[in-house]
Amino acid sequence: MKLTVQIRLLPTPEQAAALEATLHACNEAATWASRVAFERDVKRTFALREHTYGEIRARWGLGAQAAQHVVKKTCDAYTTLKANLKAGNLGRPGSKRYRRATEKPIVFRPEGAQPYDDRMLSWQMAERRVSVWTVTGRVKDVAFTASPGQLATLALHRKGESDLVCRDGMWFLLATCEVPETSLNTDPVDFLGIDLGIVNIATTSDGEIMAGRELNRSRSRERGLRAKLQKKNTPSAKRRLKKRRRKEARRAKDVNHKIAKHVVAEAERTGRGIALEDLTGIRERVRLRKPQRATHSSWSFHQLGQFIAYKARKAGVPVVHVDPAYTSRTCAECGHMDRANRVSQAWFACRSCGFVDHADRNGSRNIRARARELWRCGVQSITPAPPPKQRGEAGRKRSATASGARCASPSL
Known part of the structure; x- marks a missing residue:
C-alpha cells in the first residue's frame, strides 16, 4: 500500500x-x-x-x-x-x-x-541530506529531519515521486512509500463496533469511550480568538491570525491518529475486525441551528475513518462499513426500536425491556451486530446510496431499514 x-x-x-x-x-x-x-x-x-x-x-x-x-x-x-x-x-x-x-x-x-522524481531529487539517508533541482541549479546538502519511525519507513520503503511543499515558511518533502501489507484476517472471531460522534469522538462496543470534550473546547476557544482578531483587523492581529493558522486542524488530526492507532491495535490484538458507520452525506441530510453549524462542520469523522481504514489495511484487520440507520434508537438487547429510547445525548433506556446503557455504547453494539450479519453474508463493506430527502428525517442518520444488514454474494 x-x-x-x-x-x-x-x-x-x-x-x-x-x-x-x-x-x-x-x-x-x-x-x-x-x-x-x-x-x-x-x-x-x-x-x-x-x-x-x-x-x-x-x-x-x-x-x-x-x-x-x-x-x-x-x-x-x-x-x-x-x-x-x-x-x-x-x-x-x-x-x-x-x-x-x-x-x-x-x-x-x-x-x-x-x-519531483528521482532524476530531480536524490536522497543521502545516512547523512540526512537531499540534493534538489532548482531553477538556479542543483542545490546539494539540504538537511532534513523527521521522527524515527518516519525515517525508518523512508529508508526501507521509499518508492516513487515526492512533492516539494512550502507551508507557513517551512519546507517539506512529501515522499511516497510502498509499504507491504499484512495478509487480511479472513476469519475474525468478532467485530469491534465503533460509534462516531461529536461529544464522544469514538465509542467502542467494549465500552471504551474516547471523549472529545477537550478537543471541542479548544475548537471553541480557537473560534472565539479568531473572531476577536478578525474584528480588530490590525497588523498585529493579522500576524497572530497567520501564526495560528491550521493549529486547530493539526490538533484534531493528532487526536484522530491516536484514536485510530489504539482502535486498530486492539482489534489486531484480539483477532477481531472493525465495524464503522457509513456517514457519507450526513452534512447534507441534517438541518441545524446556526450555533450548531460550526461544531458540526468541524466534525472530522471522515478523516478518522480514513485513518482507521489505512492502519487496519496495514495490519491486516478487516473493516466493515454498515448502514447507521436507527443505531441510536435500537435496543442492543431486545432489538426494540423507538425514538423515545434515546433519553438524552448520553443515556439510552429501552421502553420495551428496560435495558439502560450509555447511548453511544448501545449504538456501537448495534453497529457490531450489523457487521457480524454483513460478514456472515459475505460482504466485507457496504456503502449505501443516500436516501431521498423527506420531511421529518433531519435528525436521522439514515433512512433505511432498521436491521441495516444487506446480504450479497460472498466476496471472500
Whole structure:
C-alpha cells in the first residue's frame, strides 16, 4: 500500500531562496499551461505537451523533467475538477459555485506543491541530506529531519515521486512509500463496533469511550480568538491570525491518529475486525441551528475513518462499513426500536425491556451486530446510496431499514 511520509527540510537562507524561486516558476508555468488547456480544450497530457512543452522550457528555464511534471500537474488538476463536478461536490450545474469553477481556467498558487522524481531529487539517508533541482541549479546538502519511525519507513520503503511543499515558511518533502501489507484476517472471531460522534469522538462496543470534550473546547476557544482578531483587523492581529493558522486542524488530526492507532491495535490484538458507520452525506441530510453549524462542520469523522481504514489495511484487520440507520434508537438487547429510547445525548433506556446503557455504547453494539450479519453474508463493506430527502428525517442518520444488514454474494 502507498503511504506518504512528511519530511521537514532545513535549508539555509540561500537554499530556501532557490527553492522558493523554483516553486514560483513552476506554478506560474502551470497557470499559463492551464490557460492554454482551457482555451484550446486540451486536457490530456500528451496533447497539452505538444502545445506547451517548448514554451515552458524557453520562457521559465525549467528542465525537461520539471516541464513534464508541470504539464502533468495541469492535466491532473483538470481531471480532479471533472471528478468533483461529476460527484456534485461543486454544486449543481448552473449554480454560482459550479460556474465559478468551470467558466475560467485553473490558477495555481505561487507556493503550490511541485512533484519531483528521482532524476530531480536524490536522497543521502545516512547523512540526512537531499540534493534538489532548482531553477538556479542543483542545490546539494539540504538537511532534513523527521521522527524515527518516519525515517525508518523512508529508508526501507521509499518508492516513487515526492512533492516539494512550502507551508507557513517551512519546507517539506512529501515522499511516497510502498509499504507491504499484512495478509487480511479472513476469519475474525468478532467485530469491534465503533460509534462516531461529536461529544464522544469514538465509542467502542467494549465500552471504551474516547471523549472529545477537550478537543471541542479548544475548537471553541480557537473560534472565539479568531473572531476577536478578525474584528480588530490590525497588523498585529493579522500576524497572530497567520501564526495560528491550521493549529486547530493539526490538533484534531493528532487526536484522530491516536484514536485510530489504539482502535486498530486492539482489534489486531484480539483477532477481531472493525465495524464503522457509513456517514457519507450526513452534512447534507441534517438541518441545524446556526450555533450548531460550526461544531458540526468541524466534525472530522471522515478523516478518522480514513485513518482507521489505512492502519487496519496495514495490519491486516478487516473493516466493515454498515448502514447507521436507527443505531441510536435500537435496543442492543431486545432489538426494540423507538425514538423515545434515546433519553438524552448520553443515556439510552429501552421502553420495551428496560435495558439502560450509555447511548453511544448501545449504538456501537448495534453497529457490531450489523457487521457480524454483513460478514456472515459475505460482504466485507457496504456503502449505501443516500436516501431521498423527506420531511421529518433531519435528525436521522439514515433512512433505511432498521436491521441495516444487506446480504450479497460472498466476496471472500
